Every structure is written in C-alpha cells, then in structure tokens.
Amino acid sequence: MTSRDAKEALGKFTRRQLMELDTCAHCALCTEYCPVYMETEEPGHAPGVRSSKAVKLYDKQHGLRARILGPRPVTDEEVEELSDSAFNCTFCGRCMEVCPFGIQTHELWSKVREVVHDLEGTPRNVGMLEEMLDESQNPYGLDPDSRLDWADFTDLEEIPEKDKAEVAYFVGCTTAFKGANHEVAFATASILNMLGEDWTLLGEDEWCCGSPLLLAGDEHSAKEYAKHNVEVLESRGVKRLITGCSGCYRVFKWEYPKLLGGDLKFEVLHTLEYLLEKLESGELKPEKTDERVIYHDPCELSRLGGLIDEPRKVLAYLANDWVEFAEHGIDVRCCGGGGLLQASNNEARLAIAKKRLDEAKSLGAEIITSACPSCKLTFVDSAREHEVDIEVLDLVELVAKQLGIL
Ligand code: SF4
Ligand code: SF4
Known part of the structure; x- marks a missing residue:
C-alpha cells in the first residue's frame, strides 16, 4: 500500500463522521452495552477505543501535523489493530442507542470497515467470503444452481418461478443455503400457496442482497448486487417483495435507495408484516x-x-x-x-x-x-x-x- 492509497482510504470519512470521531469522549458509556466487548473483554473491542484507533490513523495522514510536515506512514500493525476492532462488532447498533452525544455509530463503523477494506486489512475469512460471493453470488460459495434445493429437501410441491408475478419471495442466502433454515423457506412458500397469492421465487436470478459486502466494507460491489436484484424484480413486474431475513429487509428497504439513488418501484415487506396483515384480515x-x-x-x-x-x-x-x-x-x-x-x-x-x-x-x-x-x-x-x-x-x-x- 502506497502512502497515497492510505491517504485516500483514510480520507473517506465524511465531515460529519470526522466530527463524530472528534466528539467521542471515550466515556465508555456504550461499553457495557456492547455484546462483543462484554464477551471478549478485549480493550480494543470497546466502541470508544475503535474511535481512538481510527482518529490516530486519520491524523497520521490528514491531521494538522501531517498538513504542515507531511503524512506519516500507517503501519501494518496499526491497520491490523483497527481491523480487529472493526470486525469484532455485530453491527447491532446498541452503542448508537446509548451514546449521550448521539453519535451515529452504525454508519461510522460501516465507514471504518470501508477504510480497513481499502487499507487491505480485511480479515482473511471475511476476504474469502468476498471471493465466494464473486464466484457464486452467495457468501457460502455454493453453486447458484442449488439456490432452490431447499424446496427438494422439504418436499414443497408447488415451486413457482414465473416471468411475471405480483409478489416475489426473496429467500436470502442464509435461508436458502443453510439446512437449519430450510423449513423457514418451506413455511413461507406453503403459506403463500395456501393463500393463493400470485407469487414467484427468483431462483438463480436471486443474488445475495449485498449485506455481507456492505459489512465487509465493499460498497462498490454491494451496489452491483443491488442493481442486479432490482432489475430482476422490476423485469418481473413485482409489486411486493417479501423477505424473511432481517438483513435482506434492512438492505432492500434502507440501503438500496441510497446505493441506487432513488426509491424502489415495489413495496418491501418483512414476512412478519405480511403475516400480520393476513392474521388481522382473518385469512390465516x-x-x-x-x-x-x-x-x-x-x-x-x-x-x-x-x-x-x-x-x-x-x-x-x-x-x-x-x-x-x-x-x-x-x-x-x-x-x-x-x-x-x-x-x-x-x-x-x-x-x-x-x-x-x-x-x-x-x-x-x-x-x-x-x-x-x-x-x-x-x-x-x-x-x-x-x-x-x-x-x-x-x-x-x-x-x-x-x-x-x-
Ligand atoms: S458512548 Fe458515545 S461518546 Fe461515549 S465512548 Fe461510546 S461512542 Fe464515544
Ligand atoms: S454495534 Fe458493534 S460496537 Fe456497537 S454495541 Fe453493537 S457490537 Fe458493540
């Protein structure tokens, strides 16, 4: 990594985020709410310590001293420390909820991961996950052909894959590829069949929603995935997208409009919103x-x-x-x-x-x-x-x- 690359990577913090990094008083109020720190008790995993590490590297390249005397190199060890802190986080957002200064930590930690990604400090296992996504459009590296195998394992009789449909069930990778969740997909599909919905699965055309890419700090690739999924859904005339994955739901609902620069043309529902509608109407x-x-x-x-x-x-x-x-x-x-x-x-x-x-x-x-x-x-x-x-x-x-x- 050249010093120019390091300067560019660390220059990705927005003005607001730089203010937030500066505002963090390291009061540690969020620490006891952090599930990871409370488990590992590693000082570097505390949210406030993560802010300090990020500020330290930013200052080396962009601080006052760097502007007067020139930037100082960021060492591999420093990048590794920031990476260890950034990736020992579940992105639960609890620190954001308790921070007395209203620091938007969820976005801040996202940006820290993006910076770590650009500093080539992504942990090995996370890097492998990105490679698997590249090869197979899912984070488990499984054949895209097997995206509907859960239907065989569960003996689902009707497996709609239509060119046009009102409703699409976006299964999500962790439901489609992890055996523990196959019955989640089966239950959803069976309820849609039972209600006589005009619905479809996307099969091989369904790509990962992009959430793992955003969590790995790779916004550029996440945008490609968003574009693909939205094009597929729009080409099938879908009016309502249903997903049972909270990650897919959040990304479709809140991140896609930001990544793609506009509102989606279809409604995004979590399965439980759909279920509540059908329970309240008496259809279930x-x-x-x-x-x-x-x-x-x-x-x-x-x-x-x-x-x-x-x-x-x-x-x-x-x-x-x-x-x-x-x-x-x-x-x-x-x-x-x-x-x-x-x-x-x-x-x-x-x-x-x-x-x-x-x-x-x-x-x-x-x-x-x-x-x-x-x-x-x-x-x-x-x-x-x-x-x-x-x-x-x-x-x-x-x-x-x-x-x-x-
Ligand atoms: S509560 Fe807020 S100000 Fe205090 S350490 Fe956590 S992020 Fe920083
Ligand atoms: S978002 Fe990360 S740092 Fe904040 S409380 Fe959750 S695990 Fe801890």
Whole structure:
C-alpha cells in the first residue's frame, strides 16, 4: 500500500463522521452495552477505543501535523489493530442507542470497515467470503444452481418461478443455503400457496442482497448486487417483495435507495408484516400453543428496522403464554450473529448467543422464536455447542406449525 492509497482510504470519512470521531469522549458509556466487548473483554473491542484507533490513523495522514510536515506512514500493525476492532462488532447498533452525544455509530463503523477494506486489512475469512460471493453470488460459495434445493429437501410441491408475478419471495442466502433454515423457506412458500397469492421465487436470478459486502466494507460491489436484484424484480413486474431475513429487509428497504439513488418501484415487506396483515384480515387462523414462547428481536429488524410492535402482535395470535427478555425491543441484546462475527470470531458469537439462551431458559421458555435466519442459525449452533435444550423456531415456522402445515 502506497502512502497515497492510505491517504485516500483514510480520507473517506465524511465531515460529519470526522466530527463524530472528534466528539467521542471515550466515556465508555456504550461499553457495557456492547455484546462483543462484554464477551471478549478485549480493550480494543470497546466502541470508544475503535474511535481512538481510527482518529490516530486519520491524523497520521490528514491531521494538522501531517498538513504542515507531511503524512506519516500507517503501519501494518496499526491497520491490523483497527481491523480487529472493526470486525469484532455485530453491527447491532446498541452503542448508537446509548451514546449521550448521539453519535451515529452504525454508519461510522460501516465507514471504518470501508477504510480497513481499502487499507487491505480485511480479515482473511471475511476476504474469502468476498471471493465466494464473486464466484457464486452467495457468501457460502455454493453453486447458484442449488439456490432452490431447499424446496427438494422439504418436499414443497408447488415451486413457482414465473416471468411475471405480483409478489416475489426473496429467500436470502442464509435461508436458502443453510439446512437449519430450510423449513423457514418451506413455511413461507406453503403459506403463500395456501393463500393463493400470485407469487414467484427468483431462483438463480436471486443474488445475495449485498449485506455481507456492505459489512465487509465493499460498497462498490454491494451496489452491483443491488442493481442486479432490482432489475430482476422490476423485469418481473413485482409489486411486493417479501423477505424473511432481517438483513435482506434492512438492505432492500434502507440501503438500496441510497446505493441506487432513488426509491424502489415495489413495496418491501418483512414476512412478519405480511403475516400480520393476513392474521388481522382473518385469512390465516392459527391455533394457539400452550407452550411458553419467548421472542428475540433481530437488531436489524427492531433497533435498525423499526419493526417492534408487529412481531408481538403476530405472537399474540400464536401463543397463550409468551414472555419477554429483560432487554428487548429497541434495547435488545444482540444474539451474536450479526456483522459477520461468525467469520471473524465464531467463539464469541456462540458465547453471546448462549447468554440469550440461558436467559430464555431461566424465564421458562420452551420455544425461542425470532424473525431472522441469522438469529435462528446462531441460536441453533450455540444450543448445539453449549448443550442448551430449547426449541428454536422462526416466527413464520411457528405460524405454519399452528396452522398445521409444518
Ligand atoms: S458512548 Fe458515545 S461518546 Fe461515549 S465512548 Fe461510546 S461512542 Fe464515544
Ligand atoms: S454495534 Fe453493537 S457490537 Fe458493534 S460496537 Fe456497537 S454495541 Fe458493540
């Protein structure tokens, strides 16, 4: 990396972000809310320390001294330290919620990752994920042909792949390619069939939504993915896009308009919004379970996506007995599955999830439910690793189960 490249990379912070980096008082108020720091207790993983590291590198290239005497080189060790801090973060946004100065940490950490990407400091596993996306348009490196294999595994009888349809079900990579989530796709597809919707899957034309690319700091490629997915959906005349993935939902709803510079021509719904509509209209009539259920808010759906009341309204149709975590809704504690933590620190990911599972058990929950395939996968992996006995179901699986179709 030349000093010119380093200068350009570190020059990517916006004015607002530079002010925020300067404003961060390192008060550490956010530290005890950070699920990763609370797990690893590594000083470098504290959000305020990340700000200091970023400022230090920025100053070396753009600070007053650099402007008078010339920039100083950024060492590999410094880039590695910033990278370790930036990638030990689930992007849960909780630090943003508690920061007394209103620092928009979610956008700030995103920019830090972009800078690390440009400084060629991306962790090896995350870099491999980018390579797999390049080859197969999904972060698991699996053959794009197998994107609909979940339908075979689940014996789904009607698999619509239409040229034109009102509704498209955007399955998302973590649902399509991870066995733990195949029944999530099956439940969604079965409910759409049961309701007689004019709907379609996108099959091989569905590419990753681009969320992992944004999390890896590669906005340029994410834009290509956004462009592709939107073109495919528009060419099929889709009016409503339904997705059960909180990451896909947030990216379609909030990031695509920014990446593409305009509003989308179709409505973006999370599956649970669609389910609530059908429950309230009486088109879906599930039986209620007597098992005790607890709902975990996916960070990207609640704190970052604004869907807090909706899942609870859905749950009221499904369970006679449901309880809340102490930290829920906008204050939810992350499951550990966000921000590509699986690639950068899987041990921390599983340990963070265990705390959540233990709390669910202590509250007497028999079923833990969420509305995101990453949360489900993380809970399933952690329950297996740490031998916690609890049923993990996505909300749409619970709906299908109570309708008697799962
Ligand atoms: S709470 Fe805000 S000001 Fe305090 S350390 Fe965290 S980000 Fe910085
Ligand atoms: S976004 Fe979440 S994991 Fe990342 S620094 Fe903030 S609180 Fe910690």
